[in-house]
Amino acid sequence: YGDGTFRPGQGITRSEFTAIAARFDDLTGDGESPFGDVAQGYWAYGQILSAYGKGWINGYPDGNFKPEGAITRAEAITIVDRILGRTAARAETPKPVYSDLPEGHWAFSAVMDASGW
DSSP states (O other), X not given: OTTSOOOXXXXXXXXXXXXXXXXXXXXXXXXXXXXXXXXXXXTTHHHHHHHHHTTSOOOOTTSOOOTTSBOOHHHHHHHHHHHHTOOOOOSSOOOOOSXXXXXXXXXXXXXXXXXXX
């Protein structure tokens, strides 16, 4: 952070996680933002555009990225799966093993893949 701290016990935002992920690869973030809430002067603008351009992240249906929102477990797993090029391509559909994760959930395949299914 600008004050020289790391804040290891603090939660992480969508933009912070995306910036960390983008820094593990060559940045390609230039051009116009596809997200209504990520302006060119935003501190993680280049990293967000780079991750978006590589297909690692998406925004929400309303066209926003919600950069200051907390990242969910499903979002983090999905980003990591996309970075690693992993997909849950299996001959059969995995049976839901989590009572709160139905097959129709947008991150079902990524979560099941990360769970070792």
